[in-house]
Amino acid sequence: MSAAAQYDIEETLTFNVLSLLTAPYARDIEKRRFAQVQGTLVIAVMQLANATRQAYFAAVAAHQSAQYLQQVKTAAEAGAELARRMLAAGNWNILDQTHEQGFYADAKRRLTQARWQQETTREKLRQLMGLSGEQPALRLAESLPDLPQHLEDLPDVEQILLQNRLDLKVQRMQIDALARRLGLTKATRFINVLDMGPTRVLQGDKSQPYERGYEISFEVPIFDSGAARVRRAEAQYAQAIDRFAQSAVDARSQIRQAYAAYRACFEIARQQRDEVVPNAKLIAAQNLLRYDASLISVFDLLADARLQITSVDDYIHSVRDFWMAKSELDTALLGNFTP
Amino acid sequence: MFTRRSFFNGAGLAVAAATVGKRALAALPEIVSTDSASMQPPLVPPNGRPYHPVATLNGWSLPWRMRQGTKEFHLVAEPVVREIAPGMKANLWGYDGQSPGPTLEVVEGDRVRIFVTNRLPEHTSVHWPGQRLPNGMDGVSCLNQPSIKPGQTYVYDFTAQRAGTFMYHPHADETTQMAMGMMGSWVTHPRDPGQMRVDRDYVFLLNAYDISPGSFTPKVSTMLDFNLWTFNSSAYPGTDPMLARLGERVRIRVGNLTMTNHPIHLHGHEFVVADTDGGWTPPGSRWPEVTTDIAVGQMRAIEFTAAAPGDWAFHCHKSHHTMNAMSHTLPTTIGVESGDLTRKITSLVTEYMSMGGAGGAMDGAASGAMQMQMPLPENTLPMMTGSGPHGPIEMGGMFTVMKIRADLAHGDYRDPGWYQAPAGSVAYPWEGETPAVERG
Ligand SMILES: [Cu+2]
Numbered sequence: 206m207s208a209a210a211q212y213d214i215e216e217t218l219t220f221n222v223l224s225l226l227t228a229p230y231a232r233d234i235e236k237r238r239f240a241q242v243q244g245t246l247v248i249a250v251m252q253l254a255n256a257t258r259q260a261y262f263a264a265v266a267a268h269q270s271a272q273y274l275q276q277v278k279t280a281a282e283a284g285a286e287l288a289r290r291m292l293a294a295g296n297w298n299i300l301d302q303t304h305e306q307g308f309y310a311d312a313k314r315r316l317t318q319a320r321w322q323q324e325t326t327r328e329k330l331r332q333l334m335g336l337s338g339e340q341p342a343l344r345l346a347e348s349l350p351d352l353p354q355h356l357e358d359l360p361d362v363e364q365i366l367l368q369n370r371l372d373l374k375v376q377r378m379q380i381d382a383l384a385r386r387l388g389l390t391k392a393t394r395f396i397n398v399l400d401m402g403p404t405r406v407l408q409g410d411k412s413q414p415y416e417r418g419y420e421i422s423f424e425v426p427i428f429d430s431g432a433a434r435v436r437r438a439e440a441q442y443a444q445a446i447d448r449f450a451q452s453a454v455d456a457r458s459q460i461r462q463a464y465a466a467y468r469a470c471f472e473i474a475r476q477q478r479d480e481v482v483p484n485a486k487l488i489a490a491q492n493l494l495r496y497d498a499s500l501i502s503v504f505d506l507l508a509d510a511r512l513q514i515t516s517v518d519d520y521i522h523s524v525r526d527f528w529m530a531k532s533e534l535d536t537a538l539l540g541n542f543t544p
Numbered sequence: 545m546f547t548r549r550s551f552f553n554g555a556g557l558a559v560a561a562a563t564v565g566k567r568a569l570a571a572l573p574e575i576v577s578t579d580s581a582s583m584q585p586p587l588v589p590p591n592g593r594p595y596h597p598v599a600t601l602n603g604w605s606l607p608w609r610m611r612q613g614t615k616e617f618h619l620v621a622e623p624v625v626r627e628i629a630p631g632m633k634a635n636l637w638g639y640d641g642q643s644p645g646p647t648l649e650v651v652e653g654d655r656v657r658i659f660v661t662n663r664l665p666e667h668t669s670v671h672w673p674g675q676r677l678p679n680g681m682d683g684v685s686c687l688n689q690p691s692i693k694p695g696q697t698y699v700y701d702f703t704a705q706r707a708g709t710f711m712y713h714p715h716a717d718e719t720t721q722m723a724m725g726m727m728g729s730w731v732t733h734p735r736d737p738g739q740m741r742v743d744r745d746y747v748f749l750l751n752a753y754d755i756s757p758g759s760f761t762p763k764v765s766t767m768l769d770f771n772l773w774t775f776n777s778s779a780y781p782g783t784d785p786m787l788a789r790l791g792e793r794v795r796i797r798v799g800n801l802t803m804t805n806h807p808i809h810l811h812g813h814e815f816v817v818a819d820t821d822g823g824w825t826p827p828g829s830r831w832p833e834v835t836t837d838i839a840v841g842q843m844r845a846i847e848f849t850a851a852a853p854g855d856w857a858f859h860c861h862k863s864h865h866t867m868n869a870m871s872h873t874l875p876t877t878i879g880v881e882s883g884d885l886t887r888k889i890t891s892l893v894t895e896y897m898s899m900g901g902a903g904g905a906m907d908g909a910a911s912g913a914m915q916m917q918m919p920l921p922e923n924t925l926p927m928m929t930g931s932g933p934h935g936p937i938e939m940g941g942m943f944t945v946m947k948i949r950a951d952l953a954h955g956d957y958r959d960p961g962w963y964q965a966p967a968g969s970v971a972y973p974w975e976g977e978t979p980a981v982e983r984g
Pocket of ligand 1: 773805806807860861862865942
C-alpha cells in the first residue's frame with residue numbers, strides 16, 4: 206500500500222469526526238436535542254476511529270516484525286546448514302553442531318509466533334473496518350510512519366476540557382435540559398464541578414452570573430431552595446450534577462494519563478531510534494569488518510546479528526506503541542475513548 | 545628525521561630543575577629524538593674511540609655528547625606514537641620519541657653517563673642487563689636505587705667493561721612498562737675495531753603487543769595471548785629489509801624482550817651464534833645452524849657470509865608470529881563448501897545495516913560510519929599481507945627479507961627493490977601432462 210493510500214485510510218477515519226466537530230452549534234432551544242444527539246454520535250465515531258487506528262498500527266508492526274524474524278530465520282537456517290556440513294567434514298563435533306541447530310529451532314518458533322500475531326492483528330483490523338471475506342484483501346503499509354520531530358506540548362487541561370470534550374458538552378446540555386424539564390429556575394448558588402469531588406460540594410461565588418449559552422462550562426447552577434414543592438426535582442438535579450462532576454474529573458485524569466503515555470512512548474521510541482538501533486548497527490558493521498579480517502568466525506557474526514536484529518524488532522514495537530499512545534491521546538482530548 | 549629540541553623548551557624543565565638543581569640542569573645533554581620508524585643510517589662516531597657502527601632495524605642510534613672524556617646520553621622516557629607498519633600506529637611508551645628507544649653504542653672501556661628523564665605518568669628506572677657495573681647502577685627500582693618519579697632526571701654513570709650486545713629496560717612496574725614498549729638495544733664495541741669485525745652489523749629487539757583490532761594502546765594485562773609480534777616494534781610489511789653485498793660478513797644481533805621464545809630462521813645460508821648476552825662464543829664451540837631459538841630475555845648474535853644473491857626470508861619460525869592480529873578461535877573450514885551459506889549470512893548483516901529501521905531513513909552518526917565499508921577495523925593490519933614480485937607474500941609480524949646483491953656498494957643501506965633472478969633459476973610450472981592422482 207502506498208503512502209497516499211495509507212493517508213486515505215487515516216482521512217476516512219477522521220473526516221466525519223472533524224466535519225461533525227466543526228459543524229455550527231444549534232442556536233435555538235429546538236436544536237439543543239439535535240446537538241446532544243450529534244455529540245453522542247461523534248463520540249461513537251471517534252471511539253471506532255481510535256480502535257481502528259490501534260488495530261492498524263498493531264497490524265503494520267506485526268507485519269514488519271514478521272519480516273525481520275523471517276530474515277533471522279533465513280540466517281539461522283544457513284548457520285544450521287553450515288554446522289551440518291562442518292560435522293559431516295569432521296571439523297566439528299555433535300555438540301558444536303547441536304548448538305547451531307538449537308538457534309535455528311528457536312528462530313523458527315519466533316517466526317511462527319510473529320506470523321500468528323500478524324494474522325490476528327490483520328483480522329482485527331478487517332473486522333473494525335467492516336471488510337468481509339469477499340472484499341479485496343487488505344494491503345497494509347510496509348512500515349509504520351516515522352516518529353514526529355518533536356513532542357507536542359499538552360495545553361492547559363481544563364482549557365481542553367472546556368473546548369473539546371464532547372462527552373462533557375453533551376452532559377452539560379443534558380443538565381441544562383434537565384433543569385428546564387424539572388422547572389428549576391431559581392439558582393441559589395453556582396459551583397465549578399472541577400473543584401468538587403464526587404462526595405463534597407464547595408460553595409461557589411454567587412455574584413457570578415449564570416452564563417447562558419451552549420459553550421461548555423463547568424460552572425453549574427445549584428438549586429437547593431428546600432421548598433417541598435421542588436425537593437424531589439432538586440435531588441434528581443443534584444444527582445446529575447454529581448455525575449457531571451465525576452465525568453469532568455475523570456476526563457481530566459484520562460487526558461493527563463494519556464499525555465504521560467504519549468510522552469513516555471515518544472521518549473522510548475526516540476531513544477530506540479537514536480541510540481539503541483544505531484548502536485546495534487554499528488556493532489553489526491564492526492563485526493562484519495572483523496569477519497572480513499578473519500578476526501571472528503561466521504558463526505560469531507551470525508550469533509551477534511541475531512542479537513542486533515532483535516533490537517530492530519524492539520524498535521518497531523516502540524514506534525507502534527508511540528502511535529497507539531498518540532491515538533489514545535487524540536481521542537482523550539475529544540471525548541471518553543473507553544467505549 | 546632527528547629533531548633537536550632545546551631542553552629549555554621541554555615540559556619537564558621545572559620538575560627536573562627541582563631534582564638535579566639549576567647548575568646540573570645547565571649541564572644536561574640536549575634531547576635528541578626522532579619521529580621516524582624507519583632504519584636510520586649507521587651513526588659513524590664523530591669522536592671517541594673508533595668503531596664500526598651498527599644499523600638498528602627500524603630504529604636508530606642515539607648521538608652522544610663527549611664531556612671530559614665521558615660519553616653522555618640523554619634518554620627521555622615518554623609516551624610516543626609509533627608506526628607499527630603503514631596503516632597502524634600504536635600508543636606506546638618509549639625513549640626519545642620512539643619505541644623501542646634508540647640504540648646506545650659505546651666502546652669497551654668507555655666511561656658512560658646516561659641521563660634519564662621521566663616524562664611518564666608513573667615512576668620508572670633503567671636496568672642494564674649483562675653490564676658489569678656498580679650495584680647501585682643496576683637500576684632495580686628500590687633495590688639498587690630510589691625509583692625515578694615523574695618529572696625527575698636520574699644519572700647512571702659507569703664504565704662499559706665488556707664488549708657485546710646488551711639491552712636496557714625499566715625495572716619498575718616492568719610488566720606494564722615493557723608491555724608498553726619500553727626497551728632499547730645497547731652495543732659495546734671491542735676496543736680493537738679489527739676484533740670480530742663484520743661488514744654489516746644489524747641489531748634489533750623482539751617485541752610482542754596485544755592491541756585489540758580498532759584500538760591503539762596495548763592491553764598491558766595480557767601475559768601470553770599477544771596478537772602482534774614485531775622486530776623492533778615493526779610488523780611486516782613495516783619492517784625494513786636487511787641488506788648485504790655478496791660476500792660480505794654479516795652479523796644480526798637479536799634481543800628477546802617478549803614473554804616467549806622465538807626460533808629465528810634465515811633462508812639460504814648457514815650461520816653461527818657468535819655472541820650471546822654473556823659475550824663472544826669461543827670459535828670452537830660454534831656449530832652451523834639455520835634456526836636459533838632465542839629464549840625470553842636472551843640475546844643471540846648470528847654471523848654468516850652473504851654467500852648467495854637473492855631475497856632471502858628472515859623470520860621467526862613460529863608461523864603465527866609471522867601473522868598480524870588474528871583470531872585464535874576460528875573453526876576449521878577445510879573441506880567444507882561454505883561460500884553459498886556465508887554469503888547468505890553476510891548479506892543478511894549487510895542488508896540489515898542498510899535498513900532504515902522501522903519505516904524511516906536512518907540518520908545519525910552510526911550510518912555514516914557504516915557507509916564507509918572499510919575492509920578492516922580501523923588501525924588494524926591485515927592478518928597476512930605483503931606483496932612480492934610473484935604475488936601476495938601472505939606474511940606479517942616477525943618477518944623481513946635479507947637482500948643480498950652483487951652490485952650493492954659497501955655501506956649502502958638503500959632498498960634495491962626485488963631480486964631479479966637469472967633466467968632459468970626460478971621454480972616453474974610443469975607444462976606437460978600431469979598423471980592422474982590415485983587415491984585408495
Ligand atoms: Cu616468534
